[in-house]
Amino acid sequence: MPMAANEIEALIRAALPDARVEIRDLVGDGDHYAARVVSRSFEGLNRVKQHQLVYRALGGRMGGELHALQLVTAVPDGE
Amino acid sequence: MSDVKERIDALVKANEVVLFMKGSALFPQCGFSSRAVAILDHLGVPFETVDVLQDQEIRTGIKEYSDWPTVPQLYVKGEFVGGSDIMMEMFESGELQQLVAAAA
Numbered sequence: 001m002p003m004a005a006n007e008i009e010a011l012i013r014a015a016l017p018d019a020r021v022e023i024r025d026l027v028g029d030g031d032h033y034a035a036r037v038v039s040r041s042f043e044g045l046n047r048v049k050q051h052q053l054v055y056r057a058l059g060g061r062m063g064g065e066l067h068a069l070q071l072v073t074a075v076p077d078g079e
Numbered sequence: 080m081s082d083v084k085e086r087i088d089a090l091v092k093a094n095e096v097v098l099f100m101k102g103s104a105l106f107p108q109c110g111f112s113s114r115a116v117a118i119l120d121h122l123g124v125p126f127e128t129v130d131v132l133q134d135q136e137i138r139t140g141i142k143e144y145s146d147w148p149t150v151p152q153l154y155v156k157g158e159f160v161g162g163s164d165i166m167m168e169m170f171e172s173g174e175l176q177q178l179v180a181a182a183a
Contacts, residue, residue: 048159
């Protein structure tokens with residue numbers, strides 16, 4: 001069951017309100033996405049913990065309803 | 080500790096570099112697993128793979144064990160490194176090479 005890109009973005013922003021979220025639908029099937037998430041919440045966390053925050057925001061959909069989400073996380077720099 | 084946790088514990092401790100994946104290193108059954116194998120092949124280090132499609136208990140257990148919702152998952156020296164996205168990022172930055180060199 002595919003998820004819309006704006007639904008993914010809304011879930012992430014609900015958990016990480018300051019997040020800048022860019023989502024690309026990789027093959028146009030509404031099921032394979034790449035996301036870049038930039039948030040202050042990631043500060044001081046290693047990559048695994050940063051990704052875990054995003055997965056938690058998606059509330060268990062990752063790996064189920066949401067099949068493929070390539071994820072890159074980052075802390076905002078010097079803004 | 081449950082049986083499956085003990086089994087996973089034993090696997091990550093017995094192998095310096097171990098990849099939990101869908102399919103085998105020769106025949107990955109998913110694009111992400113295939114990418115993970117390609118990265119490890121490129122590093123040229125020996126690694127073990129565990130095909131979660133052959134073992135339902137590990138397939139569900141590894142997600143809880145690592146608190147990580149997807150497969151592939153890489154462990155080096157008993158530590159969870161991440162999935163294929165993190166592997167790719169670390170490969171591109173040279174961190175993964177350093178990590179496995181330290182493990183070899």
